[in-house]
Amino acid sequence: MIGRRILLAAGVLFGAAAFAQAQIDNGLPGPQPLDAGSMILNRTLFEGIMDRNSKVRSASAKPMPAGGYLSYRASSKVRQKVTREYLARAEKAYGKPIAEGLRKTLGAIDFVATWRRLATRDGLRTGDLGDSVTAYWAVNWLVANGKENSAPGQMQALRRQLGPLMASNPGVRRMSEAARQEVAESLMLDTVVLAIGADTAVQKNDPAVLAKLRTTTNDRFKQAFGIDLTTVTLTNRGLAKR
Numbered sequence: 001m002i003g004r005r006i007l008l009a010a011g012v013l014f015g016a017a018a019f020a021q022a023q024i025d026n027g028l029p030g031p032q033p034l035d036a037g038s039m040i041l042n043r044t045l046f047e048g049i050m051d052r053n054s055k056v057r058s059a060s061a062k063p064m065p066a067g068g069y070l071s072y073r074a075s076s077k078v079r080q081k082v083t084r085e086y087l088a089r090a091e092k093a094y095g096k097p098i099a100e101g102l103r104k105t106l107g108a109i110d111f112v113a114t115w116r117r118l119a120t121r122d123g124l125r126t127g128d129l130g131d132s133v134t135a136y137w138a139v140n141w142l143v144a145n146g147k148e149n150s151a152p153g154q155m156q157a158l159r160r161q162l163g164p165l166m167a168s169n170p171g172v173r174r175m176s177e178a179a180r181q182e183v184a185e186s187l188m189l190d191t192v193v194l195a196i197g198a199d200t201a202v203q204k205n206d207p208a209v210l211a212k213l214r215t216t217t218n219d220r221f222k223q224a225f226g227i228d229l230t231t232v233t234l235t236n237r238g239l240a241k242r
């Protein structure tokens with residue numbers, strides 16, 4: 001079951017928590033280096049798939065193979081670029097002190113390894129754009145709906161739902177391997193930071209902070225992908241309309 005809880009040492013957590021709080025306070029600016037919505041084609045198509053899933057698709061269907069259009073071999077150069085540009089966006093949005101705290105956090109952890117601990121229990125893996133997008137969608141759905149964990153099988157169902165949309169998208173098919181890694185790892189990094197932000201809000205035990213986190217998370221996702229996460233539910237067939 002994928003969950004949004006990530007346990008880090010207190011000193012490591014501090015910088016990420018401060019950044020996460022700044023995101024909560026200021027509206028969670030999007031991290032994507034490219035137009036995230038283009039990876040999922042369009043809202044109308046996705047909603048059509050949700051309609052069909054609610055009536056037809058079986059949870060026992062086999063997971064879709066990653067395929068050459070979604071998989072990538074990771075490059076340290078691209079990963080450094082992802083981190084550098086993420087920090088630059090953080091500094092521009094929230095100022096140097098917040099960005100510096102986040103920089104120290106990212107220097108103390110391997111965000112890809114942290115993401116792996118979060119996602120691999122559900123069969124999601126690094127080196128695959130589809131799996132990165134799946135985890136990103138799932139954690140955003142959990143946070144926007146005030147949930148902590150998904151149920152067994154739901155991640156692979158969501159992966160089966162999203163994978164064909166991305167693999168059939170001409171924009172994705174034209175991506176270089178480096179571009180796939182850049183998008184995937186930007187989403188992985190933001191997934192980790194969002195999970196830390198959710199933990200921070202829960203630890204504060206402040207209903208107003210939690211409500212704002214849910215709202216800002218949903219607003220950002222809706223802007224990027226055109227989907228209101230509070231109007232859908234995560235099931236053993238993927239996302240479906242409530």
